Amino acid sequence: MTTMPEFSPVFMDQLDDLFRWRRDVRHFRREPVPEPVLDELLRIACLAPSVGLSEPWRFVRVDDPQRRQAVRQDFMRCNAEALADRTGPDAQHYARLKLAGLDDAPHHIAVLSHPEPAQGRGLGRGTMPQTTTWSTVMAIHTFWLAATAKGIGVGWVSIIDPDQIMRVLDVEPTLELVAYLCVGYPAEPASTPELERRGWERRAPERREWIQR
Numbered sequence: 001m002t003t004m005p006e007f008s009p010v011f012m013d014q015l016d017d018l019f020r021w022r023r024d025v026r027h028f029r030r031e032p033v034p035e036p037v038l039d040e041l042l043r044i045a046c047l048a049p050s051v052g053l054s055e056p057w058r059f060v061r062v063d064d065p066q067r068r069q070a071v072r073q074d075f076m077r078c079n080a081e082a083l084a085d086r087t088g089p090d091a092q093h094y095a096r097l098k099l100a101g102l103d104d105a106p107h108h109i110a111v112l113s114h115p116e117p118a119q120g121r122g123l124g125r126g127t128m129p130q131t132t133t134w135s136t137v138m139a140i141h142t143f144w145l146a147a148t149a150k151g152i153g154v155g156w157v158s159i160i161d162p163d164q165i166m167r168v169l170d171v172e173p174t175l176e177l178v179a180y181l182c183v184g185y186p187a188e189p190a191s192t193p194e195l196e197r198r199g200w201e202r203r204a205p206e207r208r209e210w211i212q213r
């Protein structure tokens, strides 16, 4: 018989620390993460649940300097457009935020999702086809937590044009871009979200309450 491991109270406390200290990181040290550690993160990410066991995620390492530069330029263009949509103090506040760590992060990882994977044989997707994307997000979050546990930071960059990034990546065009991640050792630890520290937004206590029906 297979026995499930028991998770000790000490482990549970540490797990709570892990959840609380997982951060979206935008300031990185330059030194690369050892390849075996990155491989380990990918292995753990693939333990995530997926609709029909379809494992629709595809993790793409973006190492080519020209592709990275093209992603940076796309971010700068999209970010300038986002800034142009704002006015007054809101625009000034937005302009002061650091919304990507694309220059410093030693690793860029694009996470793509197969919208109609053969694996999983369609189970669970009939009425909710978006479940493939959600499965890929599960893998990203698993990757993010595992990285945090190893002292590695992850920053999710979504101020990009997915069609343009897909052209830059030059991968199978039926895949969908879900995330563009900056990965590396954080410049400094932080116990609260950067957007909170910069006065942009705060965690809302009311979100921690159940809605009753």
Ligand SMILES: Cc1cc2nc3c(=O)[nH]c(=O)nc-3n(C[C@H](O)[C@H](O)[C@H](O)COP(=O)(O)O)c2cc1C
Binding pocket: 022, 023, 024, 025, 026, 098, 099, 100, 156, 157, 158, 159, 192, 193, 194, 195, 196
């Ligand atoms: C789907 C998704 C997209 C995000 N895109 C961006 C982004 O483009 N730029 C950015 O600075 N942060 C981005 N973030 C990070 C959030 O701002 C961050 O998760 C939030 O402020 C909470 O901070 P924490 O992750 O450190 O707890 C994204 C997060 C998610 C989940």
